Amino acid sequence: MRLAVEDYSLLTDLYQLTMAACYAGEGIEQKRASFELFSRRLPTDFGYLIAMGLAQALEYLEKFRFSAKQIEALQETGIFTNVSDRFWSILAQGGFTGDVWAVPEGTAVFANQPLLRIEAPLWQAQLVETYLLNTLNYQTLIATKAARLRDVAGQEATLLEFGTRRAFSPQGSLWAARAALAGGLDATSNVLAALQLGETPSGTMAHALVMALSALEGSEEQAFTAFHRYFPGAPLLIDTYDTVAAAEQLAQKVNSGEMKLTGVRLDSGDLVTLSQQVRSLLPGVPIFASGDLDEWEITRLKAAGAEIDGYGLGTRLVTGKPVNGVYKLVEIDGIPVMKESSGKTTYPGRKQIFRSFVGDKLKVDRLGLMTETPALETPLLELVMQQGKRLQPPETLSTIRRRTAAEVASLPPETRRLDHPVSVQVKISNSLQNLVEQTQKQPTQVQ
Template sequence: MESMAKENGLAASSIPAATNPMVTPLLTDQYQFTMAYAYWKAGKHQERAVFDLFFRKSPFGGEYTVFGGLEECIRFVANFRLDEEEISYLQSVMPRCEDGFFEFLRDIDCSDVEVYAIPEGSVVFPKMPLMRVEGPVAVVQLLETPFVNLVNFASLVTTNAARHRLVAGKSKTLLEFGLRRAQGPDGGMSASRYCYIGGFDATSNVAAGKLFGIPLCGTHSHAFVSSFMSPNEIINRELQSHDGSSTCQDFVNLVQTWLSKLQHAVSLPWFFGDTSQSELAAFISYALAFPHNFLALVDTYNVMRSGVPNFCAVALALNELGYKANGIRLDSGDLSYLSIESRKFFHAIEKEFCISGFGKTTIAASNDLNEETLDALNKQGHEIDSYGIGTHLVTCYSQAALGCVFKLVEINNKPRMKLSEDITKVSIPCKKQCFRLYGSEGFPLVDIMLGVNEPSPKVGERILCRHPFIESKRAYVVPQRVEELLKCYWPGKSYEKREELPSLQEMRNHCMQQLQKMRSDHMRRLNPTPYKVSVSGKLYDFIHFLWLSEAPVGELQ
C-alpha cells in the first residue's frame, strides 16, 4: 500500500484512521465474506469490478439530499487491513473455508481500488452515483456494507440539518442539542459532525467539539435554577468590572437595586409583583461565574412575571459593570407569543434606561423543535434569534433511514444490470461519468449520466437528456455551464490526480453554497418540483438493449 501511495504522491500515513475505532474490515455483513470466499474459490476474486453507491428516493418528502460520509469512507479505504486477531476470528466462524483464502485476506488492502465521488456536502439526487468504486471484485465487495453504513446516516442527518437551515433562514443561529437523545454514542458523535456540515452553527456535544473542532454552546438547565432557594445562599458576591478598573463588592445588592428600578419604572408596559427569588439567585450565581457569557433559561417558574424581569435585572447590573448579557432561552410555552412579549420588554428597557442595543438582546428557543415547528413559527411571527434543536434533528425522527444501495454495474469491462418488476429498483449499468448542467439563470437544470467513453457535454452545445426508463420524458439542453460531478478521491494504481479531503469548515461552506445554487422550487418543504436526473441518448439505448437481452421472455399457455 505504501508504494502505491508514493506513486500517487500520497504518504500512507497522511490519511488518518476512521473517526470511530469500530469502523474496521469486520464492520460488515457476513455475506460479504462468504461472497469473497466464493469469488476466491471460483478464481474470480481478482476480476475488475465497478460498483455504484446511490439512493433511490430523497428523504423527508423532499426532492434533494445532501451527501455526507465520504471522508470517513476514504479514511476506511486508506487504512483497510485485516489484522491477525480478525483473521483468527474469521477462521473460527468460517471453519470449512480453505487456508488459502485466509492467506488471501491477510494480504489484501485497497492499493488497487479506485474511489470516485461527488464532493461531500453536495446537493445530490436519486439514481446518480454518489460514489463509483472500482477494483478487484472480492475486495470491493468487502467495502459495500461499511460504505453504505458510513454514507446512509451521514447523508440523512446532513439533509435533515440542511432542511432545518433552509426553513429557519440564513440569519438565525442553529444549535444542535441532540446528544442525550441520539442513538448511542456514535449516533450522537455522527449527528454533531453532520449537523454542522448541514448548516448548524454549534453543538452542545463537548466530545464532538474536541474531535471535530465544532463550536460549542451551552448554558444551564432547569435543575440549576431550582437548586437555589434564595440570594442569601450566595457567599462570594464580588465581581470585577469588565475593564478591570473597579470591583463591585456586592453584585447581589446591585442586581436587587436594578430589579426595584424595573418594578417602579412607570413607562414599562408591564406590571409585575415579586419575582422568584430562587430563580434570581440562580441567575446571579450564573452571571458571577460567566459575566462575559450570561444567557438565562427563563421558563422555570413564569416567563413574563419572573424569568424575563429577573434576567433583565441581572443583565442591567452586568451592563453597569461594562458587560453585555447574551440573552434568554425559552424552553416551553407559546414560543411565538413569549418571544414577541420578551422583545417588547427589552425595547422598553432600552428606551427607559437609554441602554443602546438592549432591545436586540438574543432570544433563543428550544423545546422539542423540528422543521414543522420552525415553519409554523415563521407563519405566526416571532422574535427568536436562535434555535436549539435535538431529538427530531439527530434521530431523523420523521424518516428512519435513507436507503443507499451498492450495485455492480460492470465486471471485466462488461456492463451488468439489476432487473426488477419494480422499475424503481432497476439499476443503470456501465461505468459512468456524471455531469450537472446549468441554465442561463445560473441554476442547475439537470444531472446527466453518460458512458465513460462518450464525449463530455460542452457549454453551448445541445445535448439530448433522457429519463432512464420512460421513453416520452426527454429534453434538449444547451448548458451554459457544465460541472463534472465525480472526482477521484482514492486513485489506487491509476494515474488519476487525487482530490484533497476538505476540512469540516470547507464542507460546511460547500454545503451552504450548494443550497443557494438550487432553484427554490426544488428545495421547498411542500410539493417541491422534481429535479431531472437523466442519461444520454446513447446510454438510454444501451440500457434498454441490455434490459431486453437480460430479461427472460415469458410464454403464455
C-alpha cells in the same frame, strides 16, 4: 461494546464475508468490479439530498485491514469451514487497493445519482459495502436536514446542534454533529465532536441547575446570578418556573447595568407568545428556542411572528426518515450489469453526473456514462482515491459548509420547499439508455 479503528474491517454484514469467500473459491475475487452507492428515491417531502460522509469513508478505506487475530476469530465461528485457503490468504495479505470516485461533500444530489463509486478487486469492493452505506446514508440525512433548517431559518439565525443525547449511538452523535455543521449549522453542544473538528462547543444550561441552585440558594434569580458569574457569555434558560417573571427579573438587572445578558433560551410553552413577551421585556437580548424543533416548526414559528433569533436542534435533526441508499454492482471485469427486479431496477455501467446551469442556477442534470464527453456541463464525480491512496487532504468544514449553501441556493424554489417539493429533472443520456437496452438482452442479467 466499543468500536476501535482496528475493528473497522469486521464492522460488516456476514454475507459480505461469505460472498467474498465464494468469489475466492471460484477464483474470481481479483476481477475488477465497480459498485455505485445511490438512493433509488428520496425520503418523503425531500426535494434533494446533500452528499456527506466521504471523509469518513476514505479514512475507513485507508485503514481497511484484517489482523491475524480477526482471521482466527472468523475461523473459530465454524461458518467458514468449507471455504478455500485462498480466502484466508487474501484477507491476510490485503488492504484496499481500489479507486474511488465521488461527488464532493456538500453537493446536492437526486434519486439514482451515485454519490460514490468503488472500482476495486471484487472481494474488496464487496466487503466495504456495509460501512460505506452506514456512514454516507446517515451523514447525508443529517446534512440534508441541516441544509433545510438553514434554508427556512435564514442566514441571520443562529442554529445549534443539540442532538447527542438522541443520536442512535455515541459514534452516530459524532457523525451527526459533523454533518450538521457541514450542512449549515453554526455550532454543536457535543464537546468531543467540536474539539475533534477544530470548532468551539456551544450550549446553555439545563433546568436541573436552576432547580438545584434555586432550592439551595433561595431563588431563581440567585441561580441566574451564580451561573452568569462563571459563564457570562452563555444564554440563560428562563422557563423552569414562570418565563415572564424570569424575564422581568432579568430586565431589571439589565436595565440597571448590573448584568450584560448575551441571550435567553425558551424550551417549552407557547414559543410565539412567550418570545414576544420576552422581547418586549428584553428588547436587545437574543432569544433562543429549543424543544423538538424541525424545519416545519421553525417555518410555523416565523409565520406566526415569533421573536426568535436562534434555534437548538436535537431529536428531530439526528433521527427521522432514513436515506435509503443502496450499493449496487454496475460492472464486473469490464461487463456492464444491471438489476431488473420489480421496483429495484438499476442502471448498468460506470456513470457520471453531468450538471448544467443558467447563471448560478441549476438547470438540469444528465446521468450518463463515464466515457461521455460533457457539452457545457460540469461532471460531478471526481477521482478522490487511487490504488488505495487518498489524492487530496480532507476538506475543511468551512469549505463544505460554503459548498452546501451555494448548492442549496442554486436549486429551484419548488425543489427547496418543504411541502410537496419537486425534485430536479434528471435526464438519462442516449448512451446510457442504449447500454440499458443492450444489457437487458444479455441472458445472464439478474431478474
